[in-house]
Amino acid sequence: MKNKDGGKMRNLTKYTVRFRAIAFFLCLLIGFAFPALTRAESLNQGLGSAEDNGIKLTLNGYSIVNHGHTIRLNYTIHSNSNIQVDPYAKSLMSSPHIWIEHTLVRENSDTFKKVGNNLYKGTIEAQLHQYRPENPHMTFKTHGILNQKGQWTIRFILNNADY
Incomplete structure (x- = not known):
């Protein structure tokens, strides 16, 4: 040809x-x-924010890893004042609770770093249960951030297409 x-x-x-x-x-x-x-990643950027006592917690997004067994929640914490953080602290939050509908999921780890004046970014990993209802509501709640007491609660929908 x-x-x-x-x-x-x-x-x-x-x-x-x-x-x-x-x-x-x-x-x-x-x-x-x-x-x-x-891994599957959330297309939602900025899942929600909560502010109390001059400290703002924002859930930036999530990713589902480990074949759907683990969720990684990416967060940002901004404080209006300069609060000293122990360099050996394992978490910026005290006892964060993560709920899928009415089921509490267990937190595995929390990593964070200071990225600016009074600004921190981090990731919390938690185990997911095998059975999950279709497009369940997730609730993230903590009663303490940066050694300050308060109430921070953020709700969002976990997209089943992500896992």
């Missing part, structure tokens, strides 16, 4: 099909070999 210039055209379709098959196989292989890399 010749093109308009008189030169021969190559039949690229069989090479294209082979390349796509190899690319697909590699994607599957990576997905099974490295499950931590495959």
Whole structure:
């Protein structure tokens, strides 16, 4: 087969099909070999905020990891005043409670870092239960942030498409 210039055209379709098959196989292989890399993320940015005693807690978003067994909640804490935080503190919040509908889920870990004046960003991980109702309401609640007592409660809907 010749093109308009008189030169021969190559039949690229069989090479294209082979390349796509190899690319697909590699994607599957990576997905099974490295499950931590495959995760569902919330498209919602800014799930909600609560403010008390000059401290604002914002849930920025969430991701579902570990094949749907774990949720990571990304948060920001902003304080109107300069509150000293113990450099060895394991959490900025005292006993955060995470509810899916009427079921309490257990917090596994909390990591955070100071990102500006009176501004902290962090991530809380919690185990998810196997059974979850369709598009359940999640409630995040704590009674203490930065060693200050108060009430911070944020509710949002966990999208079933994410897990």
